[in-house]
């Protein structure tokens with residue numbers, strides 16, 4: 577898929593129907609994360625790939641707005657070493673993964689990590705060592721119901737040329 581097509585086609589899916597994502601597709605999605613820009617080339621990323629149904633249920637149940645993780649096919653938890661730009665680096669990797677998923681016909685939803693009170697419980701459950709921040713949880717799978725595309729504010733209302 578062409579890059580701009582993937583950007584336009586990506587949308588959040590929260591109704592998954594199950595089905596296994598092929599291993600090579602998961603690896604392509606993870607690899608896209610690793611190719612994101614990263615401040616000072618720190619590459620602080622660690623990706624926890626969860627496909628175990630019971631673990632997906634438990635993780636989904638720990639979040640406040642990510643209960644649908646219980647029904648997705650895989651969830652990538654994007655962790656970063658606690659560097660100065662961990663959040664930016666983690667977000668860049670997350671978006672790359674969402675676009676790679678779209679490219680491969682896999683639906684996705686970004687679920688909040690950083691700043692959420694459930695981060696500690698999820699990290700404890702997964703045995704994550706101290707010093708790593710959970711930036712996001714990327715739910716992946718195949719759509720049960722088509723999501724309605726979100727309306728975006730018009731471009732001309734957000735672009736300011738040569739000053740505000």
Ligand SMILES: Cc1cc2nc3c(=O)[nH]c(=O)nc-3n(C[C@H](O)[C@H](O)[C@H](O)COP(=O)(O)O)c2cc1C
Nearest residue numbers: 586587588589590641642685686687688689725726
């Ligand atoms: C930082 C961040 C946190 C988000 N957290 C959640 C979340 O916890 N649960 C959820 O269902 N969607 C979450 N989303 C997805 C947004 O709700 C979604 O991107 C937005 O409504 C626009 O819809 P679209 O992705 O279909 O374009 C999050 C997105 C971002 C960027």
